[in-house]
Each structure stands twice: as structure tokens, then as C-alpha cells.
Amino acid sequence: MGKIEWAMWANxxxxxxxxxxxxxxxxxxxxQFRGWQFAAYAVAAGVFVCLLExxxxxxxxxxxxxxxxxxxxxxxxxxxxxxxxxxxVRAFLHAAICVPGGFMLAxxxxxVCLGIASLIYLVAAIRGEHWEPxxxxxxxxxxxxxxxxxxxxxxxxxxxxxxxxxxxxxLEGAAYDNPISVTDNE
Amino acid sequence: xxxxxSWARAPAACLNFNCMLxxxxxxxxxxxxxxxxxxxxxxxxxxxxxxxxxxxxxxAYMIAFHTAVHIxxxxxxxxxxxxxxxxxxxxxxxxxxxEIGTGDNASFLNPIRSNETNPTxxxxxxxxxxxxxxxxxxxxxxxxxxxxxxxxxYFEVFWYxxxxxxxxxxxxxxxxxGRIVRGQTAASLKTNIPDVCADQFEDWGTNGSNxxxxxxxxxxxxxxxxxxxxxxxxxxxxxxxxxRSHQKVVITKVVMHPSKTLELQMKRKxxxxxVGQYVFIQCPSVSRLEWHPFTLTSAPEEDYFSAxxxxxxxxxxxxxxxxxxxxxxxxxxxKLPRLAIDGPFGTASEDVFRYEVVMLVGAGIGVTPFASIxxxxxxxxxxxxxxxxxxxxYFYWLCPETEAFEWFADLLQSLEGQMxxxxxxxxxxxxxxxxxxxxxxxxxxxxxxxxxxDPITGLKQKTxxxxxxxxxxxxxxxxxxxxxxxxxxxxxPPALGKSLEKQCxxxxxxxxxxxxxxxxx
Numbered sequence: 001m002g003k004i005e006w007a008m009w010a011n012x013x014x015x016x017x018x019x020x021x022x023x024x025x026x027x028x029x030x031x032q033f034r035g036w037q038f039a040a041y042a043v044a045a046g047v048f049v050c051l052l053e054x055x056x057x058x059x060x061x062x063x064x065x066x067x068x069x070x071x072x073x074x075x076x077x078x079x080x081x082x083x084x085x086x087x088x089v090r091a092f093l094h095a096a097i098c099v100p101g102g103f104m105l106a107x108x109x110x111x112v113c114l115g116i117a118s119l120i121y122l123v124a125a126i127r128g129e130h131w132e133p134x135x136x137x138x139x140x141x142x143x144x145x146x147x148x149x150x151x152x153x154x155x156x157x158x159x160x161x162x163x164x165x166x167x168x169x170x171l172e173g174a175a176y177d178n179p180i181s182v183t184d185n186e
Numbered sequence: 187x188x189x190x191x192s193w194a195r196a197p198a199a200c201l202n203f204n205c206m207l208x209x210x211x212x213x214x215x216x217x218x219x220x221x222x223x224x225x226x227x228x229x230x231x232x233x234x235x236x237x238x239x240x241x242x243x244x245x246a247y248m249i250a251f252h253t254a255v256h257i258x259x260x261x262x263x264x265x266x267x268x269x270x271x272x273x274x275x276x277x278x279x280x281x282x283x284x285e286i287g288t289g290d291n292a293s294f295l296n297p298i299r300s301n302e303t304n305p306t307x308x309x310x311x312x313x314x315x316x317x318x319x320x321x322x323x324x325x326x327x328x329x330x331x332x333x334x335x336x337x338x339x340y341f342e343v344f345w346y347x348x349x350x351x352x353x354x355x356x357x358x359x360x361x362x363x364g365r366i367v368r369g370q371t372a373a374s375l376k377t378n379i380p381d382v383c384a385d386q387f388e389d390w391g392t393n394g395s396n397x398x399x400x401x402x403x404x405x406x407x408x409x410x411x412x413x414x415x416x417x418x419x420x421x422x423x424x425x426x427x428x429x430r431s432h433q434k435v436v437i438t439k440v441v442m443h444p445s446k447t448l449e450l451q452m453k454r455k456x457x458x459x460x461v462g463q464y465v466f467i468q469c470p471s472v473s474r475l476e477w478h479p480f481t482l483t484s485a486p487e488e489d490y491f492s493a494x495x496x497x498x499x500x501x502x503x504x505x506x507x508x509x510x511x512x513x514x515x516x517x518x519x520x521k522l523p524r525l526a527i528d529g530p531f532g533t534a535s536e537d538v539f540r541y542e543v544v545m546l547v548g549a550g551i552g553v554t555p556f557a558s559i560x561x562x563x564x565x566x567x568x569x570x571x572x573x574x575x576x577x578x579x580y581f582y583w584l585c586p587e588t589e590a591f592e593w594f595a596d597l598l599q600s601l602e603g604q605m606x607x608x609x610x611x612x613x614x615x616x617x618x619x620x621x622x623x624x625x626x627x628x629x630x631x632x633x634x635x636x637x638x639x640d641p642i643t644g645l646k647q648k649t650x651x652x653x654x655x656x657x658x659x660x661x662x663x664x665x666x667x668x669x670x671x672x673x674x675x676x677x678x679p680p681a682l683g684k685s686l687e688k689q690c691x692x693x694x695x696x697x698x699x700x701x702x703x704x705x706x707x
Contacts, residue, residue, distance in 0.1 A: 004339075004340040004342070004343055005339075005340075008335060008336060008339070008340070009330065009331060009336055009340070009343055012330040012331070012333050012335070012336060013326075013327070013330045016326060016329070016330050020326070023254070023258075024261075027258050027261055027262075028261075031261070031262055031265060033261070033265045034265070034268070034304070056335075059339075062339065065335055102306075103306070104306065105261060105264060105265075105304075105305040105306045105309060106261045108306060108309075108319075109257070109319070109322060109323075112319070112323060113323070113326055116323075116327070
């Protein structure tokens with residue numbers, strides 16, 4: 001299991017935990033269960049975790065796949081600088097957030113899942129991973145790609161047919177210089 | 187009248203059914219067996235078995251959904267049970283019902299036995315609660331590690347975490363063993379009829395009342411009846427895989443192709459394959475637990491079977507080092523690592539020969555199964571002189587870069603040579619499309635436009651650039667082969683699959699019928 005980036009799995013787990021915490025909280029509040037204050041907390045905590053975890057990090061190796069519409073979240077998360085970049089911070093943050101969820105049955109599942117996510121983030125942090133924002137790549141090759149879009153309207157200029165025909169008897173004489181030099185940009 | 191328990195028991199029933207189904211699509215050997223026997227009856231039915239992974243995922247989504255409903259319902263359920271214990275008022279039916287069985291601890295209804303506890307504690311002290319938590323956690327971990335991102339990049343995490351399903355099934359079977367769901371006993375139903383007696387709960391058991399105190403007992407566990415069958419089948423499946431892995435596989439030849447492609451030619455006693463099948467390869471010296479799927483690139487007519495393995499990750503890199511290392515002189519046969527093979531497993535490609543006209547489309551590495559098909563068709567055509575049903579093959583290879591071409595180009599080159607020798611050049615018509623190219627390469631092509639052989643592949647058929655115009659291609663084939671059934675086989679990205687499927691449907695008019703088949707792994 002050499003080259004796995006644990007943070008990727010921790011991210012999926014944390015996002016799922018956020019959703020579970022949120023759902024448990026909503027059920028607790030809507031059903032007006034005993035201890036609904038914990039459920040209300042869970043709703044807020046769930047939303048916070050989801051917002052934090054929605055933008056995927058850029059992978060150190062290989063292509064990163066964004067979640068749809070994550071760009072605005074990326075900008076927000078990036079604004080917190082080292083707090084969100086460092087996975088130790090995230091690990092302890094999730095561990096702290098999940099504790100109040102353990103006091104009520106409806107939110108206990110979210111609590112345990114978030115705890116597991118926190119552990120995976122800890123592993124990721126120990127292995128030196130950190131969060132990188134996925135930002136759109138600047139277009140450097142624009143001018144060149146535009147020229148390819150328009151195919152040439154005329155065929156390339158060639159010498160008359162007699163010279164082009166293969167003269168197998170006289171290979172030396174059959175060779176001709178291309179009248180147009182071949183370069184990168186036409 | 188709270189319905190929470192019913193809301194919990196309904197998804198539980200669905201879960202029983204779904205958990206029974208989920209093990210079946212991953213019993214590969216069973217499926218191949220089924221596929222072989224169904225094929226005589228109906229080919230369409232057999233082809234449905236190719237979509238086993240899709241089915242497995244669908245059932246998994248259902249399990250996740252029903253689990254969610256089940257848990258939410260139980261949350262409400264336990265809240266009401268707790269309410270019943272806490273509102274200790276004799277004029278409330280729930281409280282009276284909760285008091286039943288306090289003495290003998292057997293005929294009770296309310297699983298929460300006292301008012302000094304809370305639902306969370308009850309959950310952790312009952313079998314149903316503990317198993318429920320364990321299996322839900324297992325399910326969540328399985329799901330998060332099966333997300334496409336994780337699966338495609340870190341297969342090992344996905345594969346090892348997925349084995350939590352063992353815990354899932356054990357917990358599932360024991361989930362009902364505590365008999366926490368209670369129902370009125372048959373005997374008690376005679377002395378206390380719910381419809382009549384429910385409103386007279388203050389008089390139960392008193393002299394002059396028609397209703398005795400009701401008695402409840404736990405419902406016996408049912409889940410095991412649903413899942414025991416598939417669990418046994420799955421155990422058999424794993425045993426078959428273990429048995430196959432112990433059969434001796436000999437590497438007869440190792441070929442290193444350009445762009446990090448390793449070809450292994452192997453033999454195993456009693457190995458029989460069809461075109462386009464795949465096998466799982468395990469190399470114990472690299473990893474005892476990992477089995478990786480590879481398409482077979484050899485034809486059934488050859489006396490060995492081969493796979494072309496691209497070196498992209500840990501396992502393939504280690505395999506390369508074990509087989510080749512950096513030795514430049516040939517390896518001794520006994521130094522080659524021992525391998526184990528599971529399979530071969532069938533896919534849609536086996537149907538190729540049943541069509542008179544065939545269109546094969548391979549994108550990038552997806553061309554691999556077609557290596558086997560082309561070779562086999564060629565062998566059938568020339569060696570056994572059989573009258574092959576397939577009369578014409580149109581082959582399209584879409585590739586983003588020139589690099590991965592080489593070994594397949596070699597194959598096409600040798601086929602081309604042999605076809606010219608036998609004067610059968612119009613049996614196979616192939617088109618290679620380069621979908622991406624660099625500026626410097628484009629310049630090179632321009633200069634060598636007149637050359638007899640293609641500058642990239644060395645083939646007489648020139649490489650084309652960009653993407654094929656499928657509409658033209660289909661119309662072309664339609665006009666050349668009226669009144670036939672043409673099979674279209676694709677191994678490539680889903681987007682291409684969708685557009686080809688559309689083309690098949692729109693061109694399948696009067697004469698020619700295009701039938702679309704898709705490979706997937």
C-alpha cells in the first residue's frame with residue numbers, strides 16, 4: 001500500500017461523517033428527542049464539517065478530480081492558510097467536534113465516524129501530507145491551439161506531378177527540396 | 187399509536203433481501219458457469235451477466251438507503267420506548283405495557299427495562315444494539331473506501347477495507363439473536379385480544395375482566411435464513427479461487443515492450459480460454475493477498491496464454507523487477523517467480539464470431555482484448571480453413587499518444603504481412619486514430635506524408651488524426667453490407683460508449699442491424 005495518500009480517504013470519510021452527523025441532528029431536533037440540544041449542535045457541526053471537507057485537496061502525484069462546484073469552497077478554505085493546510089489541526093479539530101455527538105443516540109453514529117476520519121487524518125499528517133487547493137491551470141498554450149482549430153484551406157504547395165512521381169531508377173535525382181520550410185508556427 | 191417499529195421492520199425485511207443478493211454478483215466462477223449454460227438458451231440473458239458489477243453497486247446503494255431508514259426509525263422507536271418508561275403514570279397504556287414482565291424478565295414488551303437508563307446505554311448493552319453499531323460502521327467504511335476516486339487510485343485500500351463485509355455479515359446474522367423485537371405470544375392472544383382489550387388496560391388481570399395481562403416473547407431471528415445460501419456460495423467461490431491459485435503456472439517467455447509494457451507468456455495444465463477473456467494474476471513473492479485482473483492477449487489457438495501488463499503501480503513494478511529486473515542477459519527459467527492464475531472469466535467478446543460483419547473499437551489501453559480477437563480470427567481463417575462466419579472486420583483504435591502503440595502495432599504489422607501473403611487484404615480493415623499530438627510530431631508527419639509506410643506504426647495503413655467521424659463510418663459500413671447483422675464491440679470510456687450506442691440505434695434501419703456490446707472491468 002505504498003503510495004496511498006491517506007488524506008483522500010480521510011476526506012471521503014469525513015464528508016460522509018458530516019452528512020451522518022447532520023442527519024442525526026435533524027432527526028433529533030425534528031423528533032424533539034431528549035437531549036435535542038446535542039442534536040442542534042450536531043446540525044451546526046455537521047454543516048461545518050461538510051463545508052470544510054467538500055473541496056478536495058490536490059494530489060501530490062497524479063491527476064486530481066474536483067468535486068462539482070468546489071471552487072468557491074476551495075477559496076474559502078484556502079483563506080484560513082495553515083489552519084486548514086495542516087492535517088494535524090484537522091485531525092484534532094474533528095476529534096474535538098465529534099465528542100458532543102456521543103451524548104445522544106441520534107448523533108452517536110456521526111460521532112464515531114468522524115472519530116475514525118480524525119484517526120485517518122492523523123495518519124495522513126504523520127506521513128507528511130498537507131492540503132493543497134485545486135486551482136484552475138493558467139492557459140499557456142492558447143495561441144498554438146487556436147492555430148490548430150482552423151485546418152488549412154488549401155493543400156500544401158508541392159512541385160508538379162512529374163517530379164513527385166517516384167523515380168526508382170534515379171533515387172538521387174528524385175529527391176527535392178521542400179519549397180516551404182517546416183517550422184512550428186505557420 | 188407510534189409506527190416507528192413498523193418503519194424499522196420494513197427496511198429490515200428489504201435489507202434481508204438485499205444482503206442476500208449482494209454476494210451473488212461477485213461470485214465470478216459461478217457466473218462464468220451460469221453464462222456458459224445459459225448461452226445455449228438465450229444470448230441476451232447471458233449478456234446481462236456481464237453487468238454484474240453494476241448490479242452489485244445498485245444493491246449496495248439499496249442496502250445503504252434501507253440502513254439509513256432503519257436507523258432513523260429505530261431512533262424514534264427507542265425514544266418512544268424511553269418515553270414509556272419515563273412517564274410513569276398508570277393511566278397511560280405505554281407505561282402499563284412497559285411494566286409487564288418486570289418480575290420474571292421474560293414476558294416483557296418494552297426492551298428498555300427501567301427508567302434509570304437512556305437509549306445510548308441500552309444500545310450498547312443489547313446484542314442488537316452492539317451488532318447494529320458494528321455493522322453500520324463496517325458499511326460506512328466500505329462505502330467511503332469504494333468511492334471511485336479511492337478505488338481507481340488506491341485499489342489496495344478499497345480491496346482490504348471491502349473485506350469488512352465479513353464483519354458485516356456476521357453482525358447481520360447475530361443482529362436478531364437477542365430477540366429484542368417482541369410480539370404477543372399465541373397463547374396470550376387468546377386471553378387478551380388486542381382490539382377489544384386495548385382500551386381496558388386499567389382492568390387487565392382484575393376479577394371480572396375479560397382480559398388477562400398479555401404476555402410477550404421475542405421474535406426468532408430470521409436473517410440467517412436469507413443470507414446463509416449466498417454466504418455458502420461465496421465461500422465456495424473463494425475456495426475455487428484458492429484451488430486454482432495452487433495449480434502450477436509456468437512462465438514460458440517474458441518480453442519487454444516499449445513504453446513499459448511487460449508481456450508474460452504462460453502455460454498451465456488444463457487451461458482453456460475463449461477470445462477476449464481475462465484472468466486474475468497473483469504473484470506470491472510480490473504480494474500474497476493481491477490479485478489483479480488482466481486481459482488475455484493470446485488467441486485460444488496458441489499453445490500458451492499471454493497477458494500484456496502495463497507497469498503503472500507498485501504491484502506491476504514489483505512484478506517487473508521479479509521477472510526481468512535489470513538483467514540484460516536471459517533469465518534462467520527456474521529463477522522466474524511463481525505465479526497463480528484465477529480464471530479465465532468471460533466477457534462479451536466471445537460473441538464476436540457470431541456476427542458476419544464486426545466493428546471493433548478500442549480506446550487506448552482498451553484495445554487489449556482485441557489483440558486476442560484479431561489473432562484468433564486470423565488463426566481460424568487460415569490454419570483450419572474453416573468457413574468462418576465472420577466475413578469482414580472493421581477495427582478502430584483510438585489512442586491519445588503514439589507511445590503505447592508499439593506492441594500492438596507489431597501485431598498488426600505481422601497480420602498485415604500474413605494477409606498480403608495470402609492475398610486476403612480486405613478481410614480486415616483497420617483505422618488508427620491519434621487523438622492528441624505534439625507540434626513537433628505533426629511537423630514530422632507532414633514531411634513524411636508521401637512515405638509508403640506510416641511513420642509512426644510502420645504499417646501500410648496510414649494513421650489518421652483526430653476522432654473518427656462515426657456517422658460516416660457507420661453509413662459506409664451500412665452501404666457495403668446491406669441486410670446483415672453487424673456487431674459493434676467497444677472497450678473504452680463510457681462517453682464513447684454512449685455515442686456509439688446512439689449511432690448503432692440511428693443506423694439500425696431497414697437492412698443492417700447494429701448491435702452494441704460493451705466491455706468493462
